[in-house]
Amino acid sequence: MNRLSTFFYKRPALVTLLLLAIPMLYMIVVYLGSLFALLLNSFYFLEEFTGLVVKEFTLSTYVQLFKPTNLGIFGRTAGMALAVTIMDALIAFPLSYYIAKFASRRLRTYLYIAVTLPLWSSYLVRVYAWKLILSKEGILSWFVNLFHLNSLLDALLSLPGIGGSSLSLSPIGMFIAFCYIWLPYMIVPIQTALERVPKSLLEASSDLGAKPSQTFRNVILPLAFPGVIAGSIFTFSLTLGDFIVPQSLGNSRFFIGQAVYSHQGTSGNIPLAAAFTMGPVVIMVVYLLIARKLGAFDAL
Amino acid sequence: MTNSAIRFDKVSRYFGDVKAVDAVDLEINDGEFFSMLGPSGSGKTTCLRMIAGFDRPTSGSIHLYGQEVSDLPPYDRDVNTVFQDYALFPHMTVGDNIAYGLMIKRVPKTERAKRLDEILDLVQLAGFAARKPSQLSGGQRQRVALARALINHPKVLLLDEPLGALDLKLRQQMQVELKSIQKRVGITFIFVTHDQEEALTMSDRIAVFNQGKIEQIGSPSDVYERPASSFVAGFVGTSNLVSGEVAKRITGSDQKFSIRPEKIHLGSASDVLTETMYKANGTVRDVIYLGLYTRYLVSLDDGGDLVVIEQNLKTTSMDVLKARDQKVVLFWEKDHISRVGG
Amino acid sequence: MRSKSYGDKASLGLKIGAIGTLLFLHVPLWVIFLYSFTTDESTYSFPLPGLTTKWFGVALQRTDLWDALKLSLQVASLATVAALILGTLAAAAVYRSNFFGRDAVSFLLVLPIALPGIVTGIALRSAIGSLEIPFSFWTIIIGHATFCVVVVYNNVLARFRRMQSSQIEASMDLGANSFQTFRYIVLPNIATALLAGGMLAFALSFDEVIVTTFTAGQQSTLPIWIFSQLVRPRDRPVTNVVATIVILITFLPIFFAQKISAESSDTEGETK
Numbered sequence: 059m060n061r062l063s064t065f066f067y068k069r070p071a072l073v074t075l076l077l078l079a080i081p082m083l084y085m086i087v088v089y090l091g092s093l094f095a096l097l098l099n100s101f102y103f104l105e106e107f108t109g110l111v112v113k114e115f116t117l118s119t120y121v122q123l124f125k126p127t128n129l130g131i132f133g134r135t136a137g138m139a140l141a142v143t144i145m146d147a148l149i150a151f152p153l154s155y156y157i158a159k160f161a162s163r164r165l166r167t168y169l170y171i172a173v174t175l176p177l178w179s180s181y182l183v184r185v186y187a188w189k190l191i192l193s194k195e196g197i198l199s200w201f202v203n204l205f206h207l208n209s210l211l212d213a214l215l216s217l218p219g220i221g222g223s224s225l226s227l228s229p230i231g232m233f234i235a236f237c238y239i240w241l242p243y244m245i246v247p248i249q250t251a252l253e254r255v256p257k258s259l260l261e262a263s264s265d266l267g268a269k270p271s272q273t274f275r276n277v278i279l280p281l282a283f284p285g286v287i288a289g290s291i292f293t294f295s296l297t298l299g300d301f302i303v304p305q306s307l308g309n310s311r312f313f314i315g316q317a318v319y320s321h322q323g324t325s326g327n328i329p330l331a332a333a334f335t336m337g338p339v340v341i342m343v344v345y346l347l348i349a350r351k352l353g354a355f356d357a358l
Numbered sequence: 359m360t361n362s363a364i365r366f367d368k369v370s371r372y373f374g375d376v377k378a379v380d381a382v383d384l385e386i387n388d389g390e391f392f393s394m395l396g397p398s399g400s401g402k403t404t405c406l407r408m409i410a411g412f413d414r415p416t417s418g419s420i421h422l423y424g425q426e427v428s429d430l431p432p433y434d435r436d437v438n439t440v441f442q443d444y445a446l447f448p449h450m451t452v453g454d455n456i457a458y459g460l461m462i463k464r465v466p467k468t469e470r471a472k473r474l475d476e477i478l479d480l481v482q483l484a485g486f487a488a489r490k491p492s493q494l495s496g497g498q499r500q501r502v503a504l505a506r507a508l509i510n511h512p513k514v515l516l517l518d519e520p521l522g523a524l525d526l527k528l529r530q531q532m533q534v535e536l537k538s539i540q541k542r543v544g545i546t547f548i549f550v551t552h553d554q555e556e557a558l559t560m561s562d563r564i565a566v567f568n569q570g571k572i573e574q575i576g577s578p579s580d581v582y583e584r585p586a587s588s589f590v591a592g593f594v595g596t597s598n599l600v601s602g603e604v605a606k607r608i609t610g611s612d613q614k615f616s617i618r619p620e621k622i623h624l625g626s627a628s629d630v631l632t633e634t635m636y637k638a639n640g641t642v643r644d645v646i647y648l649g650l651y652t653r654y655l656v657s658l659d660d661g662g663d664l665v666v667i668e669q670n671l672k673t674t675s676m677d678v679l680k681a682r683d684q685k686v687v688l689f690w691e692k693d694h695i696s697r698v699g700g
Numbered sequence: 701m702r703s704k705s706y707g708d709k710a711s712l713g714l715k716i717g718a719i720g721t722l723l724f725l726h727v728p729l730w731v732i733f734l735y736s737f738t739t740d741e742s743t744y745s746f747p748l749p750g751l752t753t754k755w756f757g758v759a760l761q762r763t764d765l766w767d768a769l770k771l772s773l774q775v776a777s778l779a780t781v782a783a784l785i786l787g788t789l790a791a792a793a794v795y796r797s798n799f800f801g802r803d804a805v806s807f808l809l810v811l812p813i814a815l816p817g818i819v820t821g822i823a824l825r826s827a828i829g830s831l832e833i834p835f836s837f838w839t840i841i842i843g844h845a846t847f848c849v850v851v852v853y854n855n856v857l858a859r860f861r862r863m864q865s866s867q868i869e870a871s872m873d874l875g876a877n878s879f880q881t882f883r884y885i886v887l888p889n890i891a892t893a894l895l896a897g898g899m900l901a902f903a904l905s906f907d908e909v910i911v912t913t914f915t916a917g918q919q920s921t922l923p924i925w926i927f928s929q930l931v932r933p934r935d936r937p938v939t940n941v942v943a944t945i946v947i948l949i950t951f952l953p954i955f956f957a958q959k960i961s962a963e964s965s966d967t968e969g970e971t972k
Contacts, residue, residue: 060434063877067431068414070796077793078805081786081849085808088827089820089846095827096819149724152717160710169722171958176725178900178954180907182926183943187728189930190735190940193744197731200746241725291814299816302909306930315818319913328826335819342815412869432872439873445866449888458884459874510874 100332104325111328119329123337128317132337135314138229139297142236143244143290149237150244150289151282157245158252159260170249177242185306188235192226192307199225222309231307236297243292251285252278287349294345298338314338362421363388363514363546364409369418371404378404380570381418386514386548386563388423391540393549393557396567397593405567406516406550410439423513433462438507439516443523444499446491452502453487459510477505480539497528504539514546521556533560554594558582566590583618584696591616591698598622598664599698607660608636613697619667621694624654625687637689640664645682647675654681656688664688729947736944741937755937765925765942772922775837776905779844783901784894786845787852795860812847820846821914828915835917843915844908848901855897855961859890892960899957903950922946 066073103116122128157169176184191197202211215221215228222228255278263273301315312320314334322331366384370377379401386392394402407413408420411432420428427435438459446455453474454461460470478484481501491499500520507515517536521529537560540547551557557564558578565575566589574586585591588599601614609615623629631637643663644655652673654666666688670678710718739750759765790809794802812820824843828835867889871881909923916924922942929939 059879060877063879064431064434066878067872068429074793074797077789077796081790081793082805082808084786085846085849088824088842089812090808092823092827093819095830096823099826099830149721152714153721156710156714156718160714167959167962170962171955172722173725174958175951175954176729178903178907178958179729179950180923180926180943180946182907182909182923182930183732183946184728186926186930186939186943187732189933190731190744191728195743195745197746238724238728241721245721295814295816299818300910301818302927302930306927315816315910318818318822322822322825322914328822328829331822332826335816335822338816339819346814410869410873412873431877432869433875433877437873439870441866441870443864443866445864445870447867447870447885447888458871458876462875462880462884506870506874 096332096335099328100336102329104327104329109326111326119333120336122330123333128334131312131314131317134311135298136341138233138236138313139294141233142240142297143293145233145237146241146244146293147248147286147289150241150248154245154248154282154285155252155278158249158255159257170246173242173245173249177246181239182302184239185235185302188231188238189226189306192224192231192234194224194226196226226307227309229308229311232303235303235307236300239303240293240296243296244286244289247288248282248285251282251288255281284352287352291342291345291349295338295342298341299335361388362386363390363423364548365421366405367419367421369405369408369415369420371401371408371413372416377570379408379415382570382572384565384572384575386546389544389546390562391537391547391549391560393551393561393564394567395551395554395557395564395594397552400567401570402550402565402567403518406439406518406548409514409548410437410516411435436513437516438510438512438514439518440500440503440507440520442519444491444503444520446499446502446506448491450491451487452483452489452491452494455491455502456487456506456509458506463510473509477509480508480542481505496524497532500524500532504536508539508543508545512545514548515540517547517549519551520549521551521553529556536560558594566593568593583694585616585698586696588614588616588698591696596665600662600664604658604660604662608638609692609695614699615695615697617664617690617695619653619665620651620669622664622666622688622690624656624666624668624681625689627685627687629687629689631689634692635689636692636695637687638664639685639687642681642684642686645678647678652678656686658688732940732943732947736937736940738937738940744936755941759938759941759945762938764920765922765938768920768922768925771837771919772906775840775844775921776902778841779848779905780898780902782841782845783848783852784898787849787897787901788856788890788894790849791853791856791860795857806853809850809853813850817847817908817910818914821911824911825914835915837919839915839917840912840919840921843911844905847908847911848905851900851904852894852897855893855900856890859893863889896957896960899953903954903957906950907946 099111100119101115101117102111102113103119104110105112123132153169153173157166157173161169193199199211202208211225214230215224220229220233222231225231225234259277259281260273263277264270268276299315301313301319304313304316305319308316314337318331318334321327321334362385364384364386366382369379369382369384371379378399382401382405384405394405396402404413408415408428409422411427411430411434415428418428419426422435422437447458450458456477457470457474460473465473474487475484478487481504483498483501483505486494486498486502491502494502500523503520520536521532524532533556536547536549549557549560558581561578563575563577564581566573566581568589574581574590576584576586581590581594585594585597591597591599595618597616597618599614599616600608602612605615606612638658638660640656640658642654643657646653646655647670649670651667651669654668656664656666658664734748735744736755737751737753738748739752740748787809790805794805820843824839824846828839833839863886867885868881871885872878876884907923909921909927912921912924913927920928926939926942926946929935933939
């Protein structure tokens with residue numbers, strides 16, 4: 059045992075290599091290999107007549123992406139992701155700020171758990187909760203009735219583009235569910251960023267004559283910004299790729315996730331499904347690069 | 359020769375292009391309290407880590423009681439270390455921490471318990487065995503670290519700036535205690551420090567490190583009274599360095615020499631000098647009254663400045679401040695200068 | 701005075717906002733809990749027409765549910781084991797050395813959860829499909845392991861970084877070889893991080909649906925069962941009960957995992 063130990067002790071680089079070999083082999087072969095297979099597939103095409111995938115290099119599948127219906131899907135999904143990200147940043151801020159700067163140590167631990175508990179607990183169940191809440195005969199309608207706001211809700215639902223037959227079958231409903239589901243991903247990074255702001259900095263600002271509102275705008279907000287960007291990586295990316303929420307709460311107008319799901323499933327058109335996912339991949343890679351420039355990775 | 363605990367033969371350790379340790383030769387005697395003194399980055403800690411086995415020499419060899427150990431891992435060397443941050447295992451009790459080495463060597467439980475009790479007595483921690491390190495003060499953690507190393511009866515004990523984290527009073531107390539423990543157990547101690555006072559008080563011998571090389575090895579009084587280089591003169595205590603034309607006017611030779619400020623007398627033209635003294639004329643530029651003593655900065659007529667320290671035996675602050683801008687004669691025993699190289 | 705004591709007290713508006721966000725996060729879960737007792741079989745009507753506990757009994761009798769639950773538990777257990785091994789090895793390697801690729805390692809591990817789940821899902825599906833491997837229990841686990849690794853990796857790496865590196869040297873200095881040092885020093889130091897990471901990986905896998913839909917064959921995990929009910933509700937009352945049970949099952953491990961992580965980073969703050 060000692061001799062084996064000594065053998066390794068004298069070869070630290072070998073040990074590191076051995077430690078790294080298995081996880082990296084797994085991630086590279088399984089994960090990167092799969093991504094590569096995906097990329098490869100996106101350059102194949104589906105023979106309409108036979109319904110078989112032809113393994114020849116072509117860009118024709120990518121050309122299909124630029125059909126108006128498909129562009130509409132990209133636009134709709136990206137728009138939703140953006141709206142959800144902005145809304146989540148707004149909702150997250152007060153709680154993050156409170157946890158980071160005002161809560162006592164004990165309270166902070168419990169608030170942190172209160173935020174991350176929904177994050178880890180079942181995502182599907184949480185979508186399901188909104189199906190219950192938003193349904194025509196559900197709780198929200200009951201409250202709307204109670205306060206005689208029916209006409210307001212009806213007006214909202216009749217808006218073209220975001221309305222629908224009921225909240226549980228409309229982009230508005232999806233928006234609410236998305237905001238809810240990804241909210242913890244926004245709270246935690248903002249809180250982390252704010253916790254790193256030393257209190258003395260805020261005292262310095264007020265000492266130099268800034269009113270609390272000025273300190274907030276000139277010191278706190280800029281310093282929280284990397285946290286917001288870090289959080290937005292999740293809210294944006296997760297919304298882009300999700301097909302559970304649109305499938306459960308949306309109407310017949312597709313989102314990227316649904317398009318991928320249905321193209322690979324019913325029609326077996328894996329090349330088109332693969333080309334579709336390249337959209338979010340490219341968007342996310344660009345987003346990650348920008349986020350890194352803005353220093354968001356330190357807040358992760 | 360047979361008496362040497364540690365021997366370095368042309369030991370070098372490079373980190374990339376940086377020569378952390380540069381062809382060092384060194385011999386440490388059995389049972390000695392040996393200090394490695396130097397500023398940070400001087401190579402002293404790297405030397406210690408090579409003795410412990412955490413680092414290996416790029417070239418050269420290290421012998422421990424005649425056995426070549428350069429290539430042995432730490433667990434195959436009869437050497438133990440007291441770490442700068444103590445490195446106590448937080449998940450173990452004080453007792454388990456101290457008995458860790460014995461547990462690894464499968465020493466029977468009863469003997470382990472006996473030796474644990476003895477060592478706890480030695481470091482005055484009897485009754486602390488069941489505590490966790492987090493429940494101890496800094497000084498107590500220090501003792502645990504010491505006990506954990508000593509219980510294994512190593513041939514050599516390495517101490518890596520172990521007193522650095524303690525406050526001044528505790529540090530002075532621990533200095534005395536360490537020295538007395540070393541005398542009792544009779545083990546060779548190798549003590550790394552950047553604090554010259556610590557090295558001077560505790561050591562039998564001191565090696566002064568600078569830029570990966572040893573500038574001087576000697577007893578505390580050697581190193582202090584007879585610094586071998588201007589670096590040693592400057593690093594160990596404060597010293598005046600005089601060279602060139604000024605040195606020639608004073609001593610007749612232009613070889614650089616150093617003279618300690620407290621060896622210089624501040625006098626006037628009426629003082630009578632003996633043959634055994636050097637003298638220099640100058641003007642007091644600055645006076646700093648420090649209670650116990652006063653520090654004068656004197657500009658020599660021949661050029662250059664000397665710092666002079668005089669104890670305030672009879673003078674008060676009012677008296678010494680009058681000395682400013684006065685013409686003075688400085689004189690000191692010829693024996694008190696050291697010719698230094700570099 | 702106000703200007704000197706900046707930030708000692710939260711303003712009322714901030715408190716209301718914070719409490720509002722907390723309620724927004726938690727009330728929907730209570731709603732599910734409430735609905736599992738409804739007597740309404742065919743709609744989600746509110747207020748509940750009546751209360752009953754009979755659906756819990758009905759759910760217990762459903763063998764399709766038991767099978768799905770069993771499959772989910774098996775998948776989550778094996779995926780967790782795989783994640784524990786892979787994540788710990790990677791964390792140890794990255795902690796040990798300053799080699800140039802350590803950022804690349806972190807990046808590669810975080811990619812499966814940073815990219816939308818659908819990307820991971822379709823990528824695995826097209827790879828598994830191209831290799832003509834049949835979709836099975838094992839393909840689900842392979843898929844889950846890819847995104848569970850990072851959870852363990854992050855937890856363990858964070859713990860390694862908090863551990864004094866001199867502890868390892870001290871152990872070897874006291875005569876322990878590498879294996880003994882791992883057993884007596886490293887393992888106890890990272891034990892709670894392994895526990896926390898493992899529990900989170902388990903929760904992540906137990907709950908996963910997107911990647912699963914792409915990597916499963918005919919198998920139905922519990923999330924897939926719930927998803928089918930979301931799209932086409934057939935057994936509303938039973939779904940309510942299942943949702944409640946899922947929340948209860950995942951609540952405890954997540955709660956404890958989070959408490960471990962939160963507390964260990966807190967004690968670090970104290971010693972500094």
